[in-house]
Amino acid sequence: MNEPPGAGGAGGCGGAGGGGDDCAAEDDTDAAIAPDFGDLIPAQELCAGQCVPKEPLGWSEPALLWIGSPEGVPSCPPTAPIVGYEGYADFAAPAPRTCPACACDPPEATCEVPAEWNAYASFSCGGPEAPATSFATPDAWDGTCTSVNAIETGRTCDGAPCVQSLAIQAPRVVSAGCAPRVAETPENPDEPATAGSFAIVARACTGNASPPCADPGMTCTPAPPIGDAAPPEGFLTCIHHEGEQDCPATYPDRHVFYAGVEDTRGCAPCGCTEPTGATCSVLASAFSDERCSALVVAGVVGTADARFCGTITPGTALGSKSVSVVSLEPGRCEPTGGEPVGSIAPTAAATFCCYRTSAVPA
Numbered sequence: 001m002n003e004p005p006g007a008g009g010a011g012g013c014g015g016a017g018g019g020g021d022d023c024a025a026e027d028d029t030d031a032a033i034a035p036d037f038g039d040l041i042p043a044q045e046l047c048a049g050q051c052v053p054k055e056p057l058g059w060s061e062p063a064l065l066w067i068g069s070p071e072g073v074p075s076c077p078p079t080a081p082i083v084g085y086e087g088y089a090d091f092a093a094p095a096p097r098t099c100p101a102c103a104c105d106p107p108e109a110t111c112e113v114p115a116e117w118n119a120y121a122s123f124s125c126g127g128p129e130a131p132a133t134s135f136a137t138p139d140a141w142d143g144t145c146t147s148v149n150a151i152e153t154g155r156t157c158d159g160a161p162c163v164q165s166l167a168i169q170a171p172r173v174v175s176a177g178c179a180p181r182v183a184e185t186p187e188n189p190d191e192p193a194t195a196g197s198f199a200i201v202a203r204a205c206t207g208n209a210s211p212p213c214a215d216p217g218m219t220c221t222p223a224p225p226i227g228d229a230a231p232p233e234g235f236l237t238c239i240h241h242e243g244e245q246d247c248p249a250t251y252p253d254r255h256v257f258y259a260g261v262e263d264t265r266g267c268a269p270c271g272c273t274e275p276t277g278a279t280c281s282v283l284a285s286a287f288s289d290e291r292c293s294a295l296v297v298a299g300v301v302g303t304a305d306a307r308f309c310g311t312i313t314p315g316t317a318l319g320s321k322s323v324s325v326v327s328l329e330p331g332r333c334e335p336t337g338g339e340p341v342g343s344i345a346p347t348a349a350a351t352f353c354c355y356r357t358s359a360v361p362a
Contacts, residue, residue, distance in 0.1 A: 047220030049079065051213035052237055052355050053250035060084075060240040062221040064205045065352055067236070067255065070198070076205035077235070079222035084206040085240060087257030088198035091346045102270035102338035103183035108176040109330035111280035113143040113323040114301070116169040121157040125167040125309035131157040135166065135286070135318050143282070143323035145292035153288075153317040161314035166286055168308040170301050171325075173278035178333035180270035195263060196344055202257045202352065204240065238354040247353035259348035268337040278331030279303045283324050286310075288317045300326055 052062050064080045066073070067089075076083055115137045122130035133155070138148045155162040210220035224235035239251050247254040281302035288294040296318065297310035312318075 047211050047213045049207075049210060049221055049223045050237065051215065051218040052221055054217060054219045055239045056248045056250075058241060059248075059353075061206075062219060062237050062239050062355070064222055064224055064235040065238040065255075065354065066203045066205070066234070067200060070201045073201050073203055076203070077222070077225045079225070080205040080207040082206045083203060085202070085204035085350070087202045087259055087350055088200060088346070089202065089255070089257050090199035091258070091261065092197050092199060093344060094196040097265050097267065097340045099267035099338050099340050100182040100270070101184040102335040103181055104178040104272040104333040104335045105181060107178045107275040107278070107330045107333060109275070109278055109328065110174050111282060111325045111328045112172050112174045113137070113141060113282055113325070114169045114171055114284060115141060117149075117284075117286070117321065118167045119151055119163045119312075119318060120165045120167065121160045121162050123165050123311050125165045125307075130164075131162070133157060133162045135321070137321070141323075143325070145320055145322045147290040147320040150290065150320065151318040154315045163312055163316050163318055164314045166297055166310050166312055166318070168284045168299070168301055168310075170303055170305045170307055171280055171282045171323075172303055173280050173328070173330070175275045175278055175330065178272040178275060180272045180335060180337070182270060182338075183335075196261065198258075200257075202255065204238070204352070205235070236354040236356065238352040241351050241353075242349075243351065244349045245351040245353075247351070251353035251355055253354035253356065255352045255354065257350050257352065258346035259350070260346070261344055262347045263344045264342035265340065265344055266342050268339050268341050270338055271336040272333035273336060275331035275333050278329060280328040281326045283326050284308060285322050286312075286318050287320045287322075290319045292320045292322045294319075302327075 055061055063084055064077065117135040117137065118126070118132045119135050120126050120130045120132050124130070126132060133151055134149055135151055136149050138146055151163055205222075207222045210222070213220050221237055224237065236253070238253075238255075239248075244256055279302060281300055283298060283300050285292070285298040286296045288296050296316055297312050299308045299310050301308035
């Protein structure tokens with residue numbers, strides 16, 4: 001490196017020989033040069049592009065940013081040939097997704113025959129003091145004739161005939177629920193949903209390492225193209241930071257771009273509520289013999305009834321019983337699902353802050 005002016009020596013200014021007016025003139029020249037750091041750097045080693053303020057901590061170095069429509073994205077200029085970033089803005093969301101309409105098949109249901117049968121030593125099927133004698137059915141009974149728990153003729157309970165009336169519990173509907181199905185399928189169900197679009201594209205271009213600027217507070221960046229080399233929208237000098245950020249005062253023109261979109265849209269699966277409105281009724285019959293041939297009492301009892309109560313001649317035998325289903329209404333389920341779920345939205349935001357105010361195309 002060249003020795004700074006005014007280094008002194010024998011025969012020079014400040015030396016033993018003195019310099020007179022010549023030295024005074026040289027001293028004045030030195031005073032004018034010293035504060036200008038750039039004059040100490042050879043001209044060929046100074047920034048040949050543009051000098052702009054250095055980026056704040058955490059921001060990228062300045063780059064050339066092009067903003068415009070997707071149809072006109074240019075190549076990076078020769079002064080900054082490297083594509084450093086591409087992003088998008090002005091996202092136009094697509095129309096809501098079309099989903100199938102859901103329905104429910106009728107429920108699989110059976111009428112569970114009464115299992116609890118009780119004879120009472122009174123005519124009112126269980127007065128305050130009337131003892132009960134079980135005439136219950138076998139486990140998992142299907143209603144066919146059975147003589148299980150038969151009550152013989154003349155059995156007494158506390159001195160009174162045990163059989164004077166017979167109470168039979170109401171049946172109940174046992175449902176396995178409804179199977180969901182698709183009632184209406186959208187047209188072209190295999191066609192992918194529209195993903196939306198961006199109206200603006202951004203491309204950041206960078207160059208190789210550049211020489212320094214004369215001002216140590218500035219940094220050298222490629223100059224934007226001018227004239228015919230510049231696209232209509234032009235290039236801006238901008239710094240970049242991931243996420244949505246506020247811009248520093250030195251780069252006040254703020255633009256936010258996104259890397260793409262996250263599409264979580266779909267259709268809720270079809271389902272069914274629990275069945276409602278199910279009913280059934282049965283014909284319950286009691287016989288005095290063991291083969292269900294000598295009828296003693298019979299009645300129709302349904303799910304809406306509390307129970308059936310039939311009066312019997314006191315002391316009559318209850319030798320067998322049977323039940324047959326008269327009606328079964330399985331009820332219905334309401335469909336669920338089939339509505340659009342999820343969303344589509346831009347992701348991976350990035351903030352570009354530009355050196356000069358720019359007009360972004362609509």
